[in-house]
Amino acid sequence: MSIWHLISNASVLVQLVMGLLFVASIMSWVMIVQRGIFLNAAQRGFRQFEDAFWSGVDLNKLYGELTQEAKEHGGRDGVENVFRAGFREFNRLAQVGSADSDTIMEGTDRAMRVALSREDEKLNISLPFLASVASVSPYIGLFGTVWGIMNSFRGLAMVQQATLATVAPGISEALIATAMGLFAAIPALIAYNRYAAIVETMNSSYETFAEEFSSILHRQIRAN
Amino acid sequence: MGSFLSYSVAVLVSLALHLGLLAVLFVGWEPETTRVMIQPQYIEAKLVELAPKKVVQPKAKPKKPKTDSAKQKREAKKRRDKLAAQKKAKDKKREQERLKALSEKQRLEALRLAEEQRLRDEQEAAREAERKRLETEFAEALAAEQAEINAQEDERVANSYRQLIQQRLSENWSRPPSARLGMETLIRIRLVPTGRIVGVNILTSSGDTAFDRSVEQAAQKVEQFIELQGMAPDLFERKFRQVDVAFSPEDLRL
Numbered sequence: 001m002s003i004w005h006l007i008s009n010a011s012v013l014v015q016l017v018m019g020l021l022f023v024a025s026i027m028s029w030v031m032i033v034q035r036g037i038f039l040n041a042a043q044r045g046f047r048q049f050e051d052a053f054w055s056g057v058d059l060n061k062l063y064g065e066l067t068q069e070a071k072e073h074g075g076r077d078g079v080e081n082v083f084r085a086g087f088r089e090f091n092r093l094a095q096v097g098s099a100d101s102d103t104i105m106e107g108t109d110r111a112m113r114v115a116l117s118r119e120d121e122k123l124n125i126s127l128p129f130l131a132s133v134a135s136v137s138p139y140i141g142l143f144g145t146v147w148g149i150m151n152s153f154r155g156l157a158m159v160q161q162a163t164l165a166t167v168a169p170g171i172s173e174a175l176i177a178t179a180m181g182l183f184a185a186i187p188a189l190i191a192y193n194r195y196a197a198i199v200e201t202m203n204s205s206y207e208t209f210a211e212e213f214s215s216i217l218h219r220q221i222r223a224n
Numbered sequence: 225m226g227s228f229l230s231y232s233v234a235v236l237v238s239l240a241l242h243l244g245l246l247a248v249l250f251v252g253w254e255p256e257t258t259r260v261m262i263q264p265q266y267i268e269a270k271l272v273e274l275a276p277k278k279v280v281q282p283k284a285k286p287k288k289p290k291t292d293s294a295k296q297k298r299e300a301k302k303r304r305d306k307l308a309a310q311k312k313a314k315d316k317k318r319e320q321e322r323l324k325a326l327s328e329k330q331r332l333e334a335l336r337l338a339e340e341q342r343l344r345d346e347q348e349a350a351r352e353a354e355r356k357r358l359e360t361e362f363a364e365a366l367a368a369e370q371a372e373i374n375a376q377e378d379e380r381v382a383n384s385y386r387q388l389i390q391q392r393l394s395e396n397w398s399r400p401p402s403a404r405l406g407m408e409t410l411i412r413i414r415l416v417p418t419g420r421i422v423g424v425n426i427l428t429s430s431g432d433t434a435f436d437r438s439v440e441q442a443a444q445k446v447e448q449f450i451e452l453q454g455m456a457p458d459l460f461e462r463k464f465r466q467v468d469v470a471f472s473p474e475d476l477r478l
Contacts, residue, residue: 002250003249003250004249004250022242025242026238026239026242027238029234029237029238029241029242030231030234030235030237030238031234032234032238033233033234033237033238034227034230034231034233034234037230037233037234038227038230041230
């Protein structure tokens with residue numbers, strides 16, 4: 001009475017449920033690993049950029065380097081984009097000359113807000129999928145189980161001598177569906193919670209950086 | 225570029241993880257198939273027969289006349305033997321007389337005939353008596369057998385009632401947790417013909433007061449065996465005025 005035996009003997013609907021849950025589990029693990037790699041890279045990139053930014057390097061030079069890099073490697077993600085969008089807008093507005101400092105700062109802030117929300121979107125990709133798997137797959141598994149148990153009890157009703165051995169295999173195979181649902185849901189839920197926390201922290205870090213950068217640019221305008 | 229790489233890595237990792245899981249499930253994991261048979265819980269309360277002598281007695285009865293008849297037979301045989309001996313002696317005497325005086329033969333012949341007639345009559349009478357005695361004996365045995373059959377029938381009816389009592393008591397018996405295998409409490413239930421229980425007392429205690437109390441409560445909970453009302457009054461008087469029931473938990477493992 002191996003697991004394989006139980007699965008192959010299950011009814012078609014229960015098998016479908018199991019297949020769905022298996023696919024969901026595979027996909028959620030793809031997301032988990034991919035997001036893990038992505039968020040790890042984003043955190044590392046943010047630290048590196050902050051180090052470079054606060055090292056006292058000339059902002060024009062830093063902007064030039066990043067733009068060069070973006071052209072070569074097809075654009076990097078993260079807080080660099082916020083910096084580049086803000087600095088580009090600031091330079092453009094400053095070169096026009098007619099604008100006063102408030103207009104320049106407003107435009108810069110708007111550009112950075114747009115970049116920020118883009119970055120936020122990038123960070124949040126596929127987290128809703130993980131959340132859905134985490135919350136729905138136990139129910140799907142439970143549905144498979146209920147269906148399987150229903151069938152096995154219906155079979156029991158037709159048997160004259162009802163023993164535990166007549167229902168036990170049916171219930172066992174039905175319970176596999178619940179087990180698979182939980183198997184898919186638990187990692188997805190853990191990953192979702194962890195990644196949501198990371199995304200939250202990253203977002204607030206980006207916002208903080210944007211504020212700081214904005215204040216630096218403000219000071220520069222006042223100095224001019 | 226970077227995202228494509230991270231996705232392909234993620235897909236590979238995920239597939240490897242799931243294939244590994246499947247491999248573990250189908251190769252390494254087998255549930256132990258030793259079957260453990262667990263007996264269902266049930267309670268047995270068996271009735272203790274009060275007076276088994278009654279069943280034995282009718283069996284003993286037919287024996288007595290048999291021994292009597294054997295004695296009588298022996299006596300009859302003795303008598304017959306004796307008669308035969310007498311006859312032989314007389315014959316001898318007659319032979320001597322015949323040898324001595326042939327003239328007297330006629331008279332002696334008549335005498336002998338008379339004697340023989342008398343003997344034959346005697347034997348006839350004895351046989352008749354024997355036959356009569358056998359007949360009465362047979363009738364007695366028949367009556368005894370009938371009584372035995374009746375007793376068996378009674379016993380069968382009584383057994384069905386006993387089973388009923390037992391079942392009713394078992395249903396109403398809730399054992400305390402302190403019940404252990406091997407405990408036995410014998411109670412005597414006194415009944416009236418309506419089937420109502422008028423008294424319960426413990427004959428032998430199990431040693432555990434909670435257990436004894438549960439047994440007593442089982443009997444009190446039953447209150448009345450309504451089915452006993454349909455029983456023949458004499459059967460009730462003989463067998464169900466007092467019923468002894470032994471309670472013992474036979475399904476427990478400790």
